[in-house]
Amino acid sequence: MTLFAAFLALCVGLSLGLLGGGGSILTIPIFRYALGMGVKESIGMSLGVVSLTSLVGALRHWHKGNLDLKALVAFAPAAIVSTFLGAKLAHFVPGTVQLVAFSLVMVTAASFMWSGPAITAPAGPPPDHPGLHIVIVGVALGLLTGIVGIGGGFLIVPALVLFLGLDMKRAVGTSLGVIALNAASGFAGYLGQITMNWTLMAGFTAVAVVGVFAGAALVPKVSPGQLRRAFALFLIGVAVYILIRR
Numbered sequence: 001m002t003l004f005a006a007f008l009a010l011c012v013g014l015s016l017g018l019l020g021g022g023g024s025i026l027t028i029p030i031f032r033y034a035l036g037m038g039v040k041e042s043i044g045m046s047l048g049v050v051s052l053t054s055l056v057g058a059l060r061h062w063h064k065g066n067l068d069l070k071a072l073v074a075f076a077p078a079a080i081v082s083t084f085l086g087a088k089l090a091h092f093v094p095g096t097v098q099l100v101a102f103s104l105v106m107v108t109a110a111s112f113m114w115s116g117p118a119i120t121a122p123a124g125p126p127p128d129h130p131g132l133h134i135v136i137v138g139v140a141l142g143l144l145t146g147i148v149g150i151g152g153g154f155l156i157v158p159a160l161v162l163f164l165g166l167d168m169k170r171a172v173g174t175s176l177g178v179i180a181l182n183a184a185s186g187f188a189g190y191l192g193q194i195t196m197n198w199t200l201m202a203g204f205t206a207v208a209v210v211g212v213f214a215g216a217a218l219v220p221k222v223s224p225g226q227l228r229r230a231f232a233l234f235l236i237g238v239a240v241y242i243l244i245r246r
Contacts, residue, residue: 008034009204013211016053018219018227019113023050023208024151024183025106029238032099033245035200039095043149044087044190045201050151051183053208054176060216061173071164072177075156078138079145079178080185086146087189093147099246102148103239110235112154113228133163146186151179 008030016023024046031042061067090098137159141152153175160171 005030005035005200005204006207009207010211010214012049012204013053013208013213014215014218015211015231016057016208017212017215017217018222019215019231023053023179024149025109025235025238027204028102028149029242033241037197038194039098040090040190041194041196043090043098044187044194045196046149047087047145047183047187047190048196048201049205049208051180051187052205053212054151054180054183056209056212058173058176058180061169061176064173066169066173067177068160068164068166068170068174071160071166071170071174072181074164075134075138075160075174076178076181078135079142079182082139082142083146083182083185084142084189086143087186087193088146089143090147090190091193096246098148099242102150103242103246105144105148105150106235106239106242109150109154110232110239113232113235134159137163142182142185145182146189149186151183153179 008026012023012026012030015026027046027049028042031037031045032039037045058067137155141155144150145152153172156175156178157168157171160166160174161168166174
């Protein structure tokens, strides 16, 4: 792996460590435009990288008591199955369509990041029958992850808060667990459809993991609001670039 690719991998890890998300949103454009991969190769390999880096983040949250295993079990199965199916369906979706959809999702994620974590759990116990809501969100998210390659933390966190009554810290930690499982399922779905550059993936992931820990250490030293808004503007810029270059 080149020094340039290592620097970009470090940036991905820093974003995950500082913001708890943004892995696939950065990795896919890096693989596609900076490293010259094909669209489907970029999505498939990104899912492998994001799965492992999110797993590291999820384990850190679990160690701190911020990962809810019951919520993970409630949310993950439908998302895992639909992610795998979405990855298989992606074979029939033109790469240009995937990039356009990816750009639109980036803009949506940017709007969530700009507004900040304003979601709070409803007063009292969570909804009486959250199962159907969780399944619907899980299926929709899984298809989006499999076809477009987005981890979807900006959708998972609100669902965990609103439907399962988690506080924000546990929702973020549990979200990383869901992303790790979803991305692994999507990666498995892409196996056999694309050519994987295993050496690049391994090196990229290793450096990104280092960035995760470095980013987490920097959290107390930066303004989260300013960081989110700066990242949101950056996402919009990348989305516009993708739409122009697609």
